[in-house]
Amino acid sequence: MPRTTVVGLCCLLLCAPATADARPPGWAVAVVDQASRRVLLLQSAEELMAYQGPTRLPVVWEWSADRAADLADLRPARSWTDPDEAKSRIREGRRYLLATASGGLAVVVDTATGATRWATDVGGSANPHSIELLPDGNVAVVASTGGWVRLYAASQGPRATTHATHLLPGAHGVRWDRRTGLLWALGDDRLIALRIGGTPAAPTLTTVRSRRLPEPGGHDLAPVLAAPGRFWVSTATGLWRYDPAADRFAPVRLADPADERDVKSIGDEPGTGRLLTVAPDHTGPCDWCASVLTLHRPEGTRVLRGTQLYKARWWGGGW
Template sequence: MDADAPDGVLWSFTPDGDPRYADLDPATSWEYVSEAKLRIRRRKPYVLTTASKGFAAVVEYPTGRPYWARALTPDLNLHSIELVPHGNIAVVGSTGGVLRIYAAHNDTYAEAPLEDAHGLQWDARLRVLWALGRHELVAYRVQGTADRPEIKRGRSAELPHPDGDHAGGHDLGQVAGNPDRLWVTTRHEVLQYSKKRREFVKDYPGAARTDREDVKSIGSDHRSGRLLSTSPEDGLHQSWWTTSVRLDEPTGAVKLADGGIYKARWWDLSETDALSR
């Protein structure tokens, strides 16, 4: 959506009622959307999306045509999705406590445990898949072939946990314009992770305002550096929903007219094709 457009909506997607997705029972599986992110592969833009009840898809923009789509079991509680080498697809489930890499053109997948898995980010420079869980940030090597993917766990970093219990990782993403840094949000704070220094830091611009508890999504615009984030608000149907997207550097907000959302992402088709495989 564009806050400056007459009704704000530039493009939308739903599999519900779309015959191309009918076999996935979207009336059931497309409930509680938990991820939506833009990726560009071989010069084509795709929307990657998941829902807690099991829907997962890589959707061609603007046609809505499925590149890959599945209805997975709802007990996984899908939280994020990513494109990885060979055009394959990674997903994480929080309740399932799992990371999976699916082959794009068959039903084969590789699996690794990750407690309360919430976030994914492919790192084209280091050639690793970062995954965020309850206690840790982990880098995985994605190996194998297009038809038979494999996962190998690499280095990890324990999340800070100020309450002495658990950090509860929420969101994970690349800091725009700084390949060394990842955005990481937890139950308690908004951090950046320095890959080179192998530590979590709060030395980013605007940290005094941006750093807060229970941020469900965060991202920086690669053109302006402006931040967007979402946090739950009271009085909505679900405890994790919000009707407002917060902006920082400079400050502002985008208010949604209807419903509630979990996450918000920047949309910019001029992003580089760094994810081509």
């Protein structure tokens, strides 16, 4: 493929903001690959299913902290160990990659330039698992072993470390809801909503809702894009849809009940409603990873040989 075509494709996928009512024909898929320590942006689901190349991954863009010169001070050789989250967010017309790693790194990257907008090392003992960018430029991070939600004053500079902390045992997921102005976070046995106060330079967090999960083992928290304001929630053995207005969890049933267990990430594609999940396949050296992307409604799988995937996200949209 000519270089100009590659650049054009990357700009299309990474640079152009999506409008709230956009219904693209097929969104790209971002995966976190712990084997190569990279975030990989892949083709759309339709292209992934059709692609049969045995050795070459259908990658259109990639990023790794190991290759980011402006992160050298945070020692990515250690802090970027086992990357575990990758999200796309748009703020003020620019698209950002949000990523965390169990080694301690939390980072916001401008996808157009590759430059780091903000980053910190929270320490590997905390095991950060997810991250969110807020409209004011601050950044929320959750850590499972640390058992906390932190709101960093990232708007104040690329290495700002001032933060507010809220304790949440087993914190795994975090999501900003622009409709209610609440920050939602998922722990081992609770889903909570936090109100942000203070100032961007000195933020505060206050609990306004705390809801026990239908079962323990909360892992992924993601928006239901087909029903704004609702959330996908994965637990140890099940998948759920949570409706904050009704304060109700409804079980999600897939064609194969085995696909509902131990899901590390879940999300629906706008327009098609197709679900994308990743769950450990227990066939490789990484007991919590997989080399398979699983699609539902309609069903389909795509093996990405040589990868150790932890999460996969539809790549598009803002909040």
